[in-house]
Amino acid sequence: MKFLEELLRILGPSELKKSKKSKGFPVLKLPIVVLEMVLKQLDPVERFKFSVLSKHTNHLCIKYTSKGSDRIIGITWPPGLSILCEDEKLVTFGFQEKSNRTNSIMDQNVDSNATCHSKGGEDYVVYSENPLEQAMKWAKHFNDIFQFNHILVQINLSEMVDDFFEIYKTLMGPRVTHLKLSGTSADCGQLLELLTSVQIEVLLIRTSISGNLNDFKNFPYRLPVLRWEKPDGITIENILNMDCDFSDLRDSKFTDEELNMIFHEWRSSGNNVKLKSLSIKRNYIRENVNYDVIYQGMENENQDLMLKRIFVWRNEAGNECELILQGGFDVTRDDGKTLTCFTMVPRDQDLEDLNWHSINFHKIMSPDLWKRLKEHFIKPSKPELFKKSSVPTFPVLKLPTLVVDIVVAHLEPTERFNFSNQSKYTAILCKRTIPKDQKLSLMFSYPPALSIMYNAREAVIFNFYSKSIRTDKDQMLGLVVNQTVNKKSECVFNLSANPNCPDVYHVFCKKPVKEQFEWAKHLGTFYHFDNNQLKVSFWKMDKKFKTFVETFKTTFDSTTFQLIIGADCVFQKPLEHVFDKLIVQHGTWILPLMTLKLRTPRLHFYRLDVSTNIDIKDIRRMNSDYIDLRNSTIDDEDLNEMLVEWKNGQLENLKSLSIRRNYSYDAVAFNALFVDFLSLPKPTWGSARYFDWFDDDGKETKIQINIAYDCVREDGKVLTTFFQMPPDDEEQTWHSLNFRVTTPNV
């Protein structure tokens, strides 16, 4: 209560007492300029409540509304409204026929013929004679006070009443930014009629379409954005006549040959003049992918695997976002139009949806698009005045030298590099105080990049680019930093709005590969790296790749390292080249596909981040010391088969196996897992046991196990089974079954 004392000191007790009389805040008596500021600072929910207080407050809200950046109003059938605001607060309104309910009636209303009731929280229900008309009236009211950027209409066409859009158009106008079709099926004719009567920007079809799809001529193939979840009836001819800005066909049935045909037809026919982006997504659980067929005839097209480009993309909701692409095939046809073709697979974090890949055709950026991108995505430079702000300072360099060294030694990797950039002196300080216990790894990536790995995450990233893309550099926002290993190259710090992002530096130089290894040496003077990792994300056996592998070999010939295999397609030849030239001890595969088709030598450690296509037969073939399969779909019966085999004296080489499964699959069925293996599975309690393992960074470690099940076979070998779950502070999304074979010394 220190503050109250201070307040009493300022006001004096008598004044405070006097002022306590008035509890309210007569906001309408504020000067109009101040009132406008208060209104603009109101959160959306409070803004709505304020708008219904009186005619005057409603008028004020409409007058002083500012166009919201991400505000969305959702209109549904049966009549309902949802308002999604920047801070994700949701207000929902249901609209029903008039009832006798009298409790919790709000006094104010948009329409005199309706009563509004609070359902608790931010949920309301409005009773009236005509719920649909009422819903539209409320939608208009909200649109006036919020100025929504997006109006999303979500309907089931087969259940919707006829005059839905007539009423909508009367009150809201003909514009619907997003139309989402839900339900099991929609009629083709009905959809066509709808598309011709309202102006739609984004059409999301989440239902199957019945009827003759050939009726679709201009619509929906001329809409700015079309996303179709099950485009079953769509033909190649439809695709070749498509002229959407962005079309995304999910779960499509096109074969590899047909995809290849689409590409060739586009090149030769001169169609799809306006089409900017086409994405065809397939489910690879059902179908295997043969990239050789898909990309047949494209091998000799222009491609620069070093080139990183930014495309305008559309997120799940159909809104514009940014896509950074490295590589891709650039194909130019006779009329001068260039299309970039690339493959996309799920990202690592898309754990629940890892069963697709997509082939994308994207029209290359025009200067005009760059301009739009700059306006939309590239952050404005910091205003001058913030540079002058009085940030509390701590003159660290004025500390006694010994103390400075301690402070610098405590800096975490990101801050350490940042600090070393301040001056020559700070760089010297960093060099003389290198902590050895931070457990850092240096990851070499191809295409050329370096990452300082700390706690299995990237702390600092350096991307190496050729100077030839210098014009692009000017468009990358960033500050040129002092530090560089080559006077002719330039290092640019990339500002990130997200504090959780690692620091990213772009190095523009003459020879990216050479520069990458020089930087690695340079970073070695600031940091102590426990091990090196190599991540290859682009597999093409060309001169650049060979140079990279050769340079790696000459630099780290005596070092065994972890190989991380990324990218969406890996080819046997370059992979063999890596195994031939370099000593790979651990293999970590982060690609979700094609693993089985590749032949690799025996690895000490094998981890597959996505192992949905790995079965027991593959495990038998792997013949590795440590096998770690993540996102596995192997079931308990299959595992049991393997355990029984082991008990009967087979699987001689099995030493360690970890199978991590998602909770979305069945929990462990002990009866199935242990049948004919352990008759009475009694856990071995007692003192903790330690097993050798590798952490996510590929570093050797030991894991402590308290409860385990042991099975001893005739030759004396013991197979220990134990379970693991994520640490308490992590999301509980997986469990793992672990098997270790040990031979007692006896």
Add this chain to the structure above:
Amino acid sequence: MAPKKNSAKRPQPSTPKPSAPARIVKVQSSDGHILQADVRALLLSSTLAATIKGYDDENKPLEKLEVNNVVGFTLKLVLEWCEKHKEDDPAIAQAEKDKKNIFIPSWDRHFLTKLPMGNLFDLITAAYHLDITGLINYGCKTVANSAKGKSTEEMRELFGIPEPWEQPSTSTATWDD
């Protein structure tokens, strides 16, 4: 030099710096109270800054400033706030004015939220008359925050909006008729 990621995201509260000796002037409220304030604090008010500049330009001795539209104890609050922020760069407040989400530093949050609403109203009005952008920003944000989580009725009470039957139209009138 690579900037630290989180730096300069929000304005930091000012920290005392070694500076020139304070120039103290007297300020008189509308009800005759005479208070003393540092000129640097008064410069946060554009209105007072113009008056002070006028005196300085004409080389007249500045003995007393008269603030005719602010009463004594509100002026005390205003001066207390200005004293705390006298080291601030006025450009920061100016830039914050147009921001969608204004961040209120800890001291100001305590200062403004603990004030009775009546005092807060007087303070914001005084800040408007004296043109103190920073105080207006924080005051307005505090008022907007005070409406958070309130029901319609609670908000009506808080903001002193007349009940429907006190309004010219009936409670069931439509807003757009």
